[in-house]
Amino acid sequence: MVPASFEYLRPSTLSEAVSLLSEKGDEAKIISGGQSLIPMMKFRLSRPACLIDINRIPNLEYIKEEDGYLKIGGLTREAELESSHLVRSKFPILHDTSFVIADAQVRNLATVGGNLAHGDPANDHPATMLALNAEIVATGPQGERVIPIHEFFVSIFTTALRPDEILTEIRIPSRNSRNGGAYLKVERKVGDYATAGVAVQLSLQDRDQIERAGIGLTNVGPTPIKANRAEAFLQGKMLDDENMDQAARLASEEAQPNSDLRGPAEYKTALVKELTRRALRRALERARQ
Amino acid sequence: MPGTHQVSIRINGVEVKADVEPRLLLVHFIRETAGLTGTHIGCDTSSCGACTVLLNGRPIKSCTAFAVQADGAEVSTVEGLNRDGQMHPIQEGFHQEHGLQCGFCTPGMMMSARALLDKNPKPDEQEIRWAIAGNLCRCTGYQNIVNAIQYASKKMTEGAAA
Ligand SMILES: Cc1cc2nc3c(=O)[nH]c(=O)nc-3n(C[C@H](O)[C@H](O)[C@H](O)COP(=O)(O)OP(=O)(O)OC[C@H]3O[C@@H](n4cnc5c(N)ncnc54)[C@H](O)[C@@H]3O)c2cc1C
Ligand code: FES
Ligand code: FES
Numbered sequence: 001m002v003p004a005s006f007e008y009l010r011p012s013t014l015s016e017a018v019s020l021l022s023e024k025g026d027e028a029k030i031i032s033g034g035q036s037l038i039p040m041m042k043f044r045l046s047r048p049a050c051l052i053d054i055n056r057i058p059n060l061e062y063i064k065e066e067d068g069y070l071k072i073g074g075l076t077r078e079a080e081l082e083s084s085h086l087v088r089s090k091f092p093i094l095h096d097t098s099f100v101i102a103d104a105q106v107r108n109l110a111t112v113g114g115n116l117a118h119g120d121p122a123n124d125h126p127a128t129m130l131a132l133n134a135e136i137v138a139t140g141p142q143g144e145r146v147i148p149i150h151e152f153f154v155s156i157f158t159t160a161l162r163p164d165e166i167l168t169e170i171r172i173p174s175r176n177s178r179n180g181g182a183y184l185k186v187e188r189k190v191g192d193y194a195t196a197g198v199a200v201q202l203s204l205q206d207r208d209q210i211e212r213a214g215i216g217l218t219n220v221g222p223t224p225i226k227a228n229r230a231e232a233f234l235q236g237k238m239l240d241d242e243n244m245d246q247a248a249r250l251a252s253e254e255a256q257p258n259s260d261l262r263g264p265a266e267y268k269t270a271l272v273k274e275l276t277r278r279a280l281r282r283a284l285e286r287a288r289q
Numbered sequence: 290m291p292g293t294h295q296v297s298i299r300i301n302g303v304e305v306k307a308d309v310e311p312r313l314l315l316v317h318f319i320r321e322t323a324g325l326t327g328t329h330i331g332c333d334t335s336s337c338g339a340c341t342v343l344l345n346g347r348p349i350k351s352c353t354a355f356a357v358q359a360d361g362a363e364v365s366t367v368e369g370l371n372r373d374g375q376m377h378p379i380q381e382g383f384h385q386e387h388g389l390q391c392g393f394c395t396p397g398m399m400m401s402a403r404a405l406l407d408k409n410p411k412p413d414e415q416e417i418r419w420a421i422a423g424n425l426c427r428c429t430g431y432q433n434i435v436n437a438i439q440y441a442s443k444k445m446t447e448g449a450a451a
Contacts, residue, residue, distance in 0.1 A: 001333050001334075002312060002314075003312045004312070005310065005311075005312055006311055006312060007292075007311070008294060008311035008355070008357050010357075031358075034353060034354060034355070034358070035335070035353060038335075038353045038354070038355070039334060039335050039353065041312075042333070042334070051311065053357075053358060055358065079347070102423070103338070103422045103423025104348060104401065104404075104419070104420055104422065104423050105338060105341055105348045105349050105350045105401070105423045106335070106350065106353075106423065108344075108347040108348060108349050109349055109353075109354065190422040191336075191422060191423060
């Protein structure tokens, strides 16, 4: 399959990329990993007149702790998250997530920034970033602005990024209190998109009451879903079986799945309930460690 | 009409230069421009891994990258595995352990295996299966492919120790 023709531009600095984007307007698209965009272009579901390749821009691939945040550069590859010791020891939920995305070949190119910017409710990082209460740094002609993750996913394939903005960083607040998280996904086979997925991040107070619960849902609605009611219910509570059941029920009520080849809507709702319960349990274990 | 770009890609150590349209996929550059048809096109939809090559040492699907993006990069394909007419231990492993039937998936499998063994010379079975999870085989049931990679791992680490 051959994509439609396009003009190819390869800026070597961020400011050059931003000016090219503003100059070309709606006709242009950023290409980072290309692992969602190229398949869509081959099917001609997407036919950008111009591609701006940001892969040669330096200093956009990093994972570091700074100013109370874990900072991930917009171009950081999934393979980097998967093998990072920092991620594995402090944010195992991010490792869980990269680990179940696609396969080794795709993860070598696919970027975390692209995974979010694509605005696909089937992608796995959005739910995790919702659970982690992340912030998105967007760089445009006026400089940087910070978008809270709960305002980022606007509608299917549409995010709060403006056409002339590049996602340059993801910031995840590091908490002092004990915290832990987990991402669980049911897929038909390795490399498939989720039938359903649930991300949970918990912060605990001294006596194990929940200080903050973050819960994100994958592929059960037109956008990634933040399970607000389940989160609010858990705040200040102890995570006993009864509260876990109630939170799982609330999260499953917040899902809005459609029936499709991956299964009927009822099945997906039931999956969200069970995955929420299991993710809560694993997050609690990790938070207590 | 958007123009062409001059690209230069080192494939198995040999520089290949050409003027290409930006929409030319890397797999077509390898097969048609460079004439190296060992790299296969299976699904053409990023799913099967038959087109796997190493880009700067890491396995990628060459049907899901543009040739212009690989400008200046090193690409390794199955043709680069043998040395001086001698089979690479991975090729020998596939031969000895019956790691192929129709052979369609084999070049991609071997390149995923090569990347794994470069990074992790003694992988366990789980690690091998994880590394080839992006390569589909419709014939073998995978067991003999796993055996073939174990054979290569053994031969390569023993060779290094000797
Ligand atoms: C076989 C296969 C299986 C997959 N399975 C999964 C899976 O299980 N789970 C999952 O989550 N994903 C999966 N993916 C998708 C993969 O993770 C994609 O790589 C990801 O969705 C997009 O990241 P990318 O860097 O490749 O972005 P690209 O494909 O380059 O871009 C995607 C979109 O985002 C925009 N964009 C990219 N980067 C930026 C940026 N920095 N700033 C602004 N806009 C940007 C582009 O303009 C484009 O519209 C799979 C892909 C394949 C091919
Ligand atoms: S041909 Fe590239 S993944 Fe199937
Ligand atoms: S040997 Fe036939 S597909 Fe693998």
